[in-house]
Amino acid sequence: MEIKTAVGALAALAQDTRLAAYRALVQAGPGGLAAGRIADLLAVPPATLSFHLKELDRAGLITARQDGRYVLYSANFDQMNALLGFLTENCCRGPDAAAHPDCPGTAALPTACCPPPVEAQA
Amino acid sequence: MEIKTAVGALAALAQDTRLAAYRALVQAGPGGLAAGRIADLLAVPPATLSFHLKELDRAGLITARQDGRYVLYSANFDQMNALLGFLTENCCRGPDAAAHPDCPGTAALPTACCPPPVEAQA
C-alpha cells in the first residue's frame, strides 16, 4: 500500500461517524446495509451521512452498489487488510525487520507490533 | 482500546508529516530520536514539527523524554499494537467473530481481516 493511500484510509477512519458507519458495515458483512439504515442506526441526517460514506468510499474502505431504489454499502475487507499490513510492516517493525526473530508472526500474515531488530536501528 | 482512543490514534497517524515522523521513530527503535534530528530528516520547521509531535504524544503513540538539552522521542509500540488489535477486533471481523473458523489467526494475536461469520450478520 502506498503512503498516500494509507494516510487516506487512516483519515477516513479517524472520525466518529465514519468509524461507526464502517463498523456497522463490518458487522453487516458482505451483504451490506442501505444508506438509510445506517443513517437510522447512527442517528445522523442523510446529507451528513452521505458526505461521510463518500469519504469512506474514496478511501477504498467501502463499496456502494445500487439495489433498486436503495444504495447498499458494504465494507471492503481487502482494503482494511492492506491497511493493517501497511501499519504492521511500516509502522511497527520498521522496513528492515522482515526476519525479526523476536516478533511473533513474522510469517505470512500481519500481526502484533514489536520494535525492529537492534542492527536495523540508526 | 476505547473508540475515542482509536479515533485519536487514527487521526494522529492520518497526516503526512506525522506518519513520516512516526515511521522514523519506529525505525529508530526504543532509543528514539531527538526532535531536531526528526525535523532535519523530514525537512520541517521546528515549530511545525513540535506541533505534530505533540499530537502523536497526545494520541499515546510516542513518548518524550528529556536527555540533557535534547528531547528524545520514541515510538510507543504498545499503543500501535492496541490500535491494530482494535481495528482487527472491531473493524474487520466484527464483535461476534471471535471464533470465526475461516479467519486465519483467530488465535491470541491480531491478524488479517475477514468478514464476520454469516450467523452474526443482520
Place this chain on the structure above:
DNA sequence: TCGATATTTCCATTATTGTCGAACTATGGA
C-alpha cells in the same frame, strides 16, 4: 403518469487543523 420513498448534490456556515515566524524557556559549555 404520479406520488412516495431513497439518496445525493449543492450551498452556506461553522469548526477544526496545519503552518511557521518570533518570542520564550531550558540546558550545557566557556
Place this chain on the structure above:
DNA sequence: TCCATAGTTCGACAATAATGGAAATATCGA
C-alpha cells in the same frame, strides 16, 4: 555569568473538514 544550542509556546493566518437544510435525481408501486 554569558552565549550558543535545542525545543516549545504563542499568535495570526490559511486551508480543510464537518454539518445539515433545501433542492435535485432516481426508482418503485399504484
